[in-house]
Amino acid sequence: MEWLTPADETAAAEVVRWAAARREGLEIRGHGTKAAIGSPVQAAFGLSLAGLSGITAYDPAELVLTAAAGTPLAEIRAALSAAGQHLPFEPPDLSALLGTPEEGTLGGLVSAGLSGARRPFAGACRDHVLGVRGIGGGGEPFRAGGQVVKNVTGFDLSKLLCGAWGTLAVLTEISLKVLPAPETQATLLLDGLDDTRALSLLGQALRSPADVSGAAHVSGGETALRLEGPPESVRWRGQGLRDLLGLPVRLLDDAASRDWWQRWQRLEPLAAGPDFPVWKLSLVPTQAVAVAGLLRQADPSLRAVYDWGGGLLWVALSPTVEAARIRQAVPPGGGHATLIRAPLAVRAAGGVFAPEAPAVAALSRRLKDSFDPAGIFNPGRMA
């Protein structure tokens, strides 16, 4: 693999034009921290966006941050934090899980479309992508969306590129909607609940007016409910939740709560165990326990953590359990499973992303052909 690292968008476009003319596949990456997710890319050349780095515009009062695609996420987090703001979709930090030294770039995050614990309440990564600059399949630079928080002008191309794993266009710059970070937070922890009881309590809390912003459960471990906001509100809602739950809880104050959720965002309960394949399942919340039950039948040593009140299930299980068996556990139309960590050989066999219905798959293929007619962007990645 030969890597090309242009220093600006013009040079990056030149690389793409060259590749398109030769129909030469390109592996697109930022820092490559998520290269181990998805099917392996079949390409002899790589286009690194690491040279396109830096925050180009950030006015906290406008709630908009614009940065080059290769900007380290850590730099963005630091700039936001200094202004008392944050990324509302709370991107997970997969570095511990995937064994990378840091969490990569903004472009990598958006291309992977990753969202964390606050996703059901604050929206997903794609909900916060306001606009992008990019390079199309023939090497043509373009702009999509805008740099203001409210915009419905034309097709929302930015959303399509978010979560497309670099298969439709090369992102060079991204504008994000950002928000003030909550003033304070607290977490209610419950111990010793089985999955059914825990998920039922999380559901109850989510239907209450407590305005929960994190609802998680570690199978065989802790159950957590997070509250964020002004201190008086967090105290009041916390009391309401305690009354509702009617069980002994441990209350984590602001600092302890932040610490708990930071560890959660690193998926420590999963990353800690043996090096088994890790799957991420998006589910109908009330069906999550049943799905985990089926998976546990396949592998009694299953490690499972629930997020999003059951809408998200992370599992680590034996490599002997086949992808088809895992997908069969998901009720038809009730979600999808993505393989997030597995040895190369497993990923190369395909089946990382859930198969789409034939008409949807055909439409996705038409989109891919329309945006990347030469088939040069990350060939094989979403296969």
Place this chain on the structure above:
Amino acid sequence: MQLPAADPAIVSRRAAIVGALREIVPDGVIAEDTALRAYESDGLSALRQMPLVVVLPRTTEQVARILSYCRRDGVKIVPRGAGTSLSGGSTPLGDAVTLAMGRFNRILEVDLDNRCAVVQPGVTNLAISRAVESDGFYYAPDPSSQIACSIGGNVAENAGGVHCLKYGLTANNLLGLEMVLMTGEVIRLGGRHLDAPGYDLMGVVTGSEGLLGVITEVTVRLLRRPETARAVLMGFEDPGQAAACVAAIIAAGIIPAGLEMMDGPAIRAAEDFVHAGYPTEAGALLICELDGPAVEVDALIARVESLARANGATTLRTSTTEAERLLFWAGRKAAFPAAGRISPDYLCMDGTIPRRRLPEVLARMQDLSRLHGLRVANVFHAGDGNLHPLILFDANRPGELERAEAFGADILRLCVEVGGVLTGEHGVGLEKRDLMPVMFGEEDIRQQQRIKCAFDPDHLLNPGKVYPTLHRCAELGRLHVSGGHLPFPDLPRF
């Protein structure tokens, strides 16, 4: 604004098209002039055009058959929900079938355990909230037409409302869609779970203004209704102070449920109309609504009040009862009809700007007002910088409609010039179509049209809307790549 010319070859086949549609929906084809009249425009009533024919399907299968037929016979389709679009999104075409979704009017399921509802696209926005209010839930996006507009139309337009800053647009409150493609295929995107395994097709379809497919079912996210809501009414001598106050509220880390601004002319028009108790001498008015538990609302209200004082508010009132809160809103919500009282006609514009440019944009809007010789009243979703200038004119005076349109176009050009966009929530439709090149370059538009080519390569769905011209998909598919050598000397390689 010119409507696209009808294709005489299609018009001459009208009887056959009507016949074919009657085969598919025997009791749902409107072909008589008097009955068609009801469909001749949408909320952009300055544009009127009799549709070729209207068809009112009842089932997804009928929609699929209609689309298959139209594709096979090369007949254009204009999808229509409740017809409340302010940008001409469902303005009929003389050579197109208007596909009206009004009969898809059932709420299919409310699933409070998973906090969502599955509804047909013709259900009104407000009906969803009504169906779940006794359980303490609601559907958050609340466009001002919510009593009439349909959820399918909301999806097509990515509709907003006064609570967007905190709760998002339609796109941020959708879980799933069922839609029919131009191929006649029925697809499901999303569901009661979150996020898609492949490309975010639902995200692209949302706000695509009827150009990509016909939505036949919608799964929306339901939210728990906040325990309380209170509003603060703030008057300022000039809009610059009000804008500074908005920035101060956001900078204090407060994201209000609603944060609206009105300028002097809008304040006085609204006050004359509904007597909400607005300070008629003020140059700008802010309404800031906080929602949540009472203890939180009280705390935040105190902070907003002190920020208002610090920024020179000359009037400061906080609602103490629900009736008073609604009264504060009554003037704002009646701003459009109030404009209708002081002027025979008005055009409602919809641009977004970076908020810091607001004082400058307002001043330049006054210059434009003098230049075009027409009055303008301004209401804004101030929290997210979404402007709704109301241009006042009299269509009976020769040339005034054209001047109003020119004024509106100048305002939108101004929005783009200061770093904003052509439309924050009303959509491009026909109204702003010809301004697209102001905001997007040729290549930007070509990239957007690559989406169209994947969904509707023959350009049969809602033609003439959003894009001034559509490139032929075969042309977009061709690769125009020259060269074939890498600028190796300039590139670090490792």
